[in-house]
Amino acid sequence: MAPRTHTRRFLKPIRHDGRDYLTTEQVAKLLGVKTTTVYAYVSRGRMTSARIDGVDGSVFGVDEVEALMSGRVRRAPAGVVERIRTQLTLLQDDHLYYRGRDAADLARTMSFENVANMLWDYEVDWGSLFRIDSATRDRIVSLAGPHARGLDLIRLTTDVWGARDAQRHDRARAAVTTAAATTIAAAVDVLSPGGASSNGALAQRLWPCLTAEPATAETIRVLDAALVLLADHDLSAGAVAARVAASARGNVYAVLSAGLGAFDGPIHGGATTFAYRMLAGAVADPRAAMADQMYLGGPIPGTGHVVYRRRDPRADVLIEMLRTSPTADPRVVDALEEIERRLPSDTFVNSDLALAALALAHRMRPDAAETIFAVARMAGWTAHALEEFHETRLRFRPEGVYTGVRPTKY
Numbered sequence: 001m002a003p004r005t006h007t008r009r010f011l012k013p014i015r016h017d018g019r020d021y022l023t024t025e026q027v028a029k030l031l032g033v034k035t036t037t038v039y040a041y042v043s044r045g046r047m048t049s050a051r052i053d054g055v056d057g058s059v060f061g062v063d064e065v066e067a068l069m070s071g072r073v074r075r076a077p078a079g080v081v082e083r084i085r086t087q088l089t090l091l092q093d094d095h096l097y098y099r100g101r102d103a104a105d106l107a108r109t110m111s112f113e114n115v116a117n118m119l120w121d122y123e124v125d126w127g128s129l130f131r132i133d134s135a136t137r138d139r140i141v142s143l144a145g146p147h148a149r150g151l152d153l154i155r156l157t158t159d160v161w162g163a164r165d166a167q168r169h170d171r172a173r174a175a176v177t178t179a180a181a182t183t184i185a186a187a188v189d190v191l192s193p194g195g196a197s198s199n200g201a202l203a204q205r206l207w208p209c210l211t212a213e214p215a216t217a218e219t220i221r222v223l224d225a226a227l228v229l230l231a232d233h234d235l236s237a238g239a240v241a242a243r244v245a246a247s248a249r250g251n252v253y254a255v256l257s258a259g260l261g262a263f264d265g266p267i268h269g270g271a272t273t274f275a276y277r278m279l280a281g282a283v284a285d286p287r288a289a290m291a292d293q294m295y296l297g298g299p300i301p302g303t304g305h306v307v308y309r310r311r312d313p314r315a316d317v318l319i320e321m322l323r324t325s326p327t328a329d330p331r332v333v334d335a336l337e338e339i340e341r342r343l344p345s346d347t348f349v350n351s352d353l354a355l356a357a358l359a360l361a362h363r364m365r366p367d368a369a370e371t372i373f374a375v376a377r378m379a380g381w382t383a384h385a386l387e388e389f390h391e392t393r394l395r396f397r398p399e400g401v402y403t404g405v406r407p408t409k410y
Contacts (some may be wrong), residue, residue, distance in 0.1 A: 003384060006357075007348065011026050011029075011030060013021050013026075013062050014052065014055060014106070016059075016273060018062070018188050019061055019063075019326050020059060020062040020063075020089070021050065021052065021059035021061055021062065022057075022060050022065055023055070023057060024038050024039075024057050024058050024059075024060070024061055024064055025220060027047075027060050027065055029069070029142060030065060030069070031065075031069065031207075038060075040279055041068070041397075042058075042393075042394075043404050044393055045182075046068060046080040047063060047064055047065070048061070048395075049058055051390055056101045056239075057173065058392075060267065065181075068070060068157070073097075074265060077258075084209045084235060084243065084291055084353075086177045086234070086235075086384070086387055087099065087387070088232055088380070088383050088384065088387065089233060089234045090234075091233070091234050091307050091308075091381070092273060093380075094176075094308050094309060094310055094311050094312075094313060095313055096233070096313050096314060098118065098119060098231070098232065099118060100118065101118075101263060102311065103228065103229055103231075103314070104229070104313050104314075104316070106228055107224075107228040107229050107317050108225065108227075108317070109252075110228065110230050111201055111202075111203070111224055112201075112202055112203060112224055112227035112258065112376065112379070113126045113181075113202060113229075113406060114203065114226045114229065115379070116179075116181070116231065116379040116382075118381040119231060119380065119382075120173070120176075120177045120180075120379075120382060120383055120386060121173070121386070122173050122177045124177050124178055124181045126181055126185070126202065128365040129178070129181055129182045129183055129185050130162065130258070131185070131189060132157075132161075132185075132189045132190065136160065136164075137190050140153065140156050140157055141153065141190065142159055142188050143156060144156055146369055147359035149370070149371075150191055150209075150367050150368070150370065150371030150374070151260070151263075151269065151367065151368045151371060151374050153187065153190050153191055153259050154187040154190075154260065154371070154374050154375065154378075155188050155261075156190075157183065157187040157190045157255070158183055158187065158253055158256050158257055158260065159331065160258060161182070161183050161186050161253065162183075162251065162252075162253025162254070162257075163258065164212075165179060165253070168169050168251040168252070168253055169251050170251075171249070171251075171389050172384060176252045176308070176385065176386060176389075177309055177386075178378060179252045179253070180252050180256065180378065180379070180382035182270070183252075183253065183256060183378070184202070184260040184298040184367055184375060184378050184379070185202065185205075187375060187378075188202060188205050188206050188209060188375065189205075190260045191206070191209035191210075191371065192205075192208060192209045193208070193209065194208075201220070201224065202218050202321050202375075203221075203223045203224035203227060204220050206223065206227075206365055206375065207223055208221060208362040209357075209371075210359070210368040210371065210372070211362050211364040211365065211368070212363070213363050214328070215326060215346050218325055218326065218327065219237025219325070219327060219362060220242070221319045221321070222353060222358060223358070223372070224323060225317060225318065225321060226318060226355060226358055226372055226376070226377075227372065227375065227376040228356070229313075229314040229317060229318065229351065229374035229376075230314065230372070230373050230377060230379065231376050231379045232353065232377070232379065232384075233380070233382060234307075235261070236266075236268070237258070237262040237265075237268050238259040238262045238263040238268060238269075238381060239242070239259065239380060239381060239384050240276050241258040241259055241262035242257065242262075242381035242384050242385055242388075243384050243385070243388045243396070244250065245257075245259075245385075246384065246385040246388035246389055246390065246393055247388050247392075247393060247394055247395055247396050249389070249391070249393060255382070255384075256378055256381055256382070258381075259264055259331070259377065259378070260374065261380035263373075263377065267368055268269070269370050269373055269374055270370060271301065271352045272302075272352045272355050272369035272370045272373055273304070273358055273366070273367060273369070273370055274302070275302030275352040275353040275355075275369070276291060276300040276356035276359060276366060276369055277301075277366075278300070278301045278302065278353075278356075278380040279302070279332070279335060279336065279339075279353065279356050279357060279360055280360060282335040282338070283331050283332055283360070286335050286338040286339055286342070289339075289340075290339065290342055299347075300339070300372035301352065302345050302349060302350055302352040302353025302354075302356060303339075303343060303348065303349055303350060303353060304347045304348065304350065305348075305350050308348075308350070310348065311348050312348060312349065312350040312351055312354075314350075314351040314354065315348070315349045315350050315353065315354035318351070318354040318355065318357070318358055319336065319349065319354050319357065322336075322354075322357055322358060322361055325361070327335070327362070328361035328362065329360070329361045329362070329363070332360045332361040333357070333361065336349070336353070336354075339353075344408075352369070355369040355372060355373060356369045358372075359372075364367055395408075
C-alpha cells in the first residue's frame with residue numbers, strides 16, 4: 001500500500017489551514033521509531049515541527065512525513081529561512097519599538113541598563129556586577145596589540161570572559177542576563193585607556209574610553225541615548241547570527257561572539273566608520289566631500305536605509321540632541337545639516353551618520369561610533385538568544401543548491 005494512502009486513511013491527520021498534520025506519536029508509529037528519534041530528525045534538519053493551537057506538543061506535515069518515508073527529504077526552497085517570531089522589536093511606519101514602546105521616547109527617558117533589562121525581561125542589578133581585574137584587562141590589551149580597534153577588544157573580552165566562566169552553559173534567564181551584563185561591563189573596562197573604568201552608569205564609564213573631552217551631564221545623556229537607540233533592530237545580520245548560535249544551543253558568550261562576527265564588516269558595524277570619514281571631510285568642505293562620494297558612484301555613507309522609507313527615527317533623536325548640546329562642535333553640526341540639505345529628496349540621514357556626528361562633535365577616537373554600536377547591540381543579541389533558547393533546536397537549516405562538478409556515475 002502506498003505511504004500516502006496508508007497515512008491519510010488510517011492515522012486521521014489533523015486538518016489546519018489547508019494542510020494535514022500528524023502528532024509526534026503518530027509520526028513515530030508510522031516510521032516505526034521512538035518519539036525521541038522523531039525529535040532527532042528535527043534537530044538534524046530532516047523534518048520540521050510546527051504548533052497548532054489546542055493541540056498538545058509538536059505536529060508534522062503529512063507531506064513531509066511521506067517524503068521522509070519514501071527517501072525524499074523535503075526542505076524549504078533554497079535561500080528561504082522561516083519567519084522568526086519575536087516579541088522584541090517592531091519596525092513600523094518609520095518608527096522603532098522595543099516591546100511595544102517607542103525607542104525614541106525610551107532614549108529620552110530611560111538608561112541603557114534599564115532598556116536592556118526590559119528587552120531581557122529580567123532585572124539585572126548592574127551596580128553589583130563583578131568587575132574585571134587589572135591583570136586580565138592588561139593581558140587582553142597586550143594580546144590585542146597596539147593597532148586593535150575597540151571592536152577587537154570587545155571580541156577578545158567576550159571570548160576570555162566566556163572561557164573563565166565555569167557556568168557558561170547555564171541557559172536560565174538569570175544566568176544568561178547576568179553573564180551578558182557582566183561581559184558588556186567588562187568590555188567597557190578593557191576599553192578604558194587607564195585601566196579599570198570609573199564607577200557609575202555604563203554610559204558614564206564608556207565616555208572616557210572614547211574621548212579625552214571631559215564628560216558633562218549633557219554629553220552622558222546623549223551617549224546613553226545612542227546606546228538605547230542602537231540596542232536592537234529586529235533581525236539584522238548580527239541578530240540572525242546570534243540566533244543561529246543560540247539555536248545550536250551555544251552559550252551566551254558564543255552568541256555574542258557570533259553577533260560580533262557578523263557585525264564586524266563594512267556593511268554592518270563598519271558602516272559607521274565610512275560615515276565618520278566622510279563627515280570628517282565634510283567639516284572642511286561639505287560640497288567637496290559629497291562630490292567625492294558621487295564620483296565613486298556609491299550612495300553617500302550614512303544615508304538611506306533598507307527598512308525605513310522617509311526617516312530614521314534613531315538619527316532624528318541623536319541629531320536633535322546634538323543641535324541643542326552646548327559642548328558639541330558646531331562645525332560638525334553645520335556640516336551635517338549641509339549634507340542633509342544636499343541629499344536627494346528621497347533619501348535621509350541614518351543612524352550611522354548620526355552616530356558618526358556624535359563621535360566627531362566630541363572629538364572621539366575614529367572607531368568610537370563602531371564601538372558604541374557594538375556595546376549597545378550586545379544587549380539585543382542577548383535578548384534574541386533568550387527567545388531562541390525556547391525554540392526548536394537547530395531550526396535554521398536552509399537547503400544548499402549545489403552548482404559544482406557532479407560526481408561521475410560508473
